[in-house]
Amino acid sequence: MLSPKLTINALLAIAVALTLLFFSIINSTPYSGFMLQYQDETGVMVVSNVDDWARAAGLNIGDQVISMGVAGGPYMEVEPRHIMTSPGDNGLYYPNERDRRPTRFEEFGKLHTILSAPEIEVNTAAGDRIRLAMNHARPLQSISSLVWVEYIFALAAFLMTAFVWAWKPKNRECQFLLLCGISYFLIVMPAAVSVYDIDMFYPHLGVYWWLRTSADIGHSLVAIAGVCVVLYYPTKLKNAEPISWLLLAGLPVYVLVLYMDKWVDGKPFSEQFLYFEPYQADLPLALLFCGVIVASGFQWFSNQRKPVERAQTLWVILAFTTGPGIAYGFYVAPKLVGEVPGMPGIVANLMMLSVFAMLTLGIMRSNLFQMEQYIGVAYQWAFASVIFFSLDSILVSTSGLSAGESSFILLALVLWVYLPLRQWFHNSFVTAQQDKRQQLVNESLVLIAEESLTKSESADQVWKTALQMVFSPIKLDRLHHGEENGVSDRGQSLAVAANKYSHGLKLSFAEKGARLFNSKDTELVITLNLLFEKLYDLQDAYLAGLTQERNRIRRDLHDQIGHKLLSLVYSANDEKSRTLAKETMAQLNELIQALKQESVDLSDLSLQLKMLGEESCRHSSLSFQWYDKLPEGLEIKLSPNQYLNILNIQRELLSNAIKHSHAHTIRSSVDIDSSVLIISLSDDGVGFNHNNIKPGNGLFNIQTRIEELQAKIEWLTSEGTKVVFRVPIQRTRNSDEC
Structure with a gap:
């Protein structure tokens, strides 16, 4: 196999050889030294052009040529069919289609024989017999x-x-x-x-x-x-x-x-x-x-x-x-x-x-070119051109209209029919696609804004979800080296530069392979990237201010309220006041813990629920039974908000059971099913119908905290009262369990 360089050189050599062949065909053909033209008005063949050497022999422009031949050899009358200027002349001079090419072959063969002679004779209508020496090459400028x-x-x-x-x-x-x-x-x-x-x-x-x-x-x-x-x-x-x-x-x-x-x-x-x-x-x-x-x-x-x-x-x-x-x-x-x-x-x-x-x-x-962008436009131009060229030909050939009249009619059709239809098509299809895409962009912006406030998912995952919503790529891969935003692989891929919250990404095949990426997609990604960073920057600034304010409140509670409660514990005159001060101080510690915004282990929550139940029932002379059904080796972190709300719900439920149920025993358990934390509390008291009770502050606070946790609560009153609330959580496993 030849190398590309040798191959190209060989191809160029072939092109030169073909060009030489082209010139040889022209130069090897006999040249008469004059040109003929048929005059319709006189019906004769007239010399239209003549070289100097033929003029010197006596042939002039305007001479009427009747025949030409070889002295002592064949002669041939010169007719219009020998001087054709377009393919349409074939049907005019050779009406028999079956014999058209053989007849032309025979006629041109006779002319070639005559012109190949060393000398020819040209007979004019004036009776002149002009002899021309056929030893001159055809000048290239005559072609x-x-x-x-x-x-x-x-x-x-x-x-x-x-x-x-x-x-x-x-x-x-x-x-x-x-x-x-x-x-x-x-x-x-x-x-x-x-x-x-x-x-x-x-x-x-x-x-x-x-x-x-x-x-x-x-x-x-x-x-x-x-x-x-x-x-x-x-x-x-x-x-x-x-x-x-x-x-x-x-x-x-x-x-x-x-x-x-x-x-x-x-x-x-x-x-x-x-x-x-x-x-x-x-x-x-x-x-x-x-x-x-x-x-x-x-x-x-x-x-x-x-x-x-x-x-x-x-x-x-x-x-x-x-x-x-x-x-x-x-x-x-x-x-x-x-x-x-x-x-x-x-x-x-x-x-x-x-x-x-x-x-x-x-x-x-x-x-x-970006083929995907321009093929539709090219089809429109091609289709419209073919339609209007065809109409022009039909109007001129069948209706007898002039070329100007036909052009005027076509112009009216373009202005009053084609352009309105094209605009309707654009509005119906192209604009609809643009609106659909703009809707996806708007939805992705709403997603970014909401997630930047709630932070229910990581910023990296939110950014991926937003890109998938807008572009619907077949594949979304991580870029392991820094790249600028831009289209690559001839439109198959779109590189998304890294930002402060996410690494670089590579999107492959837009809209599930329905189209290629283009420069507008690059501009859109740059805009989305800026908005994404700004929204998360604002949220980080807000959270930083919020954390600073929480720390100030936590310090004040600890230094002021905590100090006074501690003094009250040691200075109380009776045991009841001292116990109340201790409980209040324990709740204050829970609140301070929540204000730290530090995650809490699920095992710690279980222990606190057990201690809360035991302490509450001990003061009321009730029996408390605790069931911890959590699997061993489980590592789950709860947010401070979840931890505090669950404790307060349990505290309110214990308080209601102690005050209103007339029970002897209270049972409580904690369990987990998939990603749902299940906490139950039941008693053997008189029970009540939850739907017939006008909710007070306690029940109202329970419902408010349930909604804040996005949890569900059930009230069962067959024998005594049983309350079950389910809290969705994010579950992870430690290395021992995997």
């Missing part, structure tokens, strides 16, 4: 610029596809794209050196047959290669290999069948003129459309969750339908039905060249 432009198109298609193949020579799509470029060269190069564009151009019959045959086979080959490209690009389809080989094997069979249909029995091979009918040469373009659409459909369904491949499929469909569609509709189709084409051949070739430019960009995965 129309369209010839060079068409050849540049052919060479550009070959070079573009060749460089793609040199980039990845083992890729099947690159190989078939190169075959497309070669096929296009085989079509356009003969068209460039045709009798329509070069005056008095009559090549050798072998050269003429070779040019026509290469163009005819090129039409079939470009269609087959184009379908094969889509079989392998952007991903290889199932059975792509046998289908591509079947299509390639079908080409020689197709050519052989058509050629055998033109075979004339009894004629020697050297005199056989084997050719395609125009419709037989152009028929493969229909295969190109159908094959590309079918293969692209399979590509679409196989790449639903691969946004880059799906976008490339759309790009391929656009490439194969837009340019060829316009060329086929306005140039090839009119030729097939004998009408004058609606566009020049050079424009049709330019439309076909656009296929290779677009496929080159797609296969090389150029970053010059």
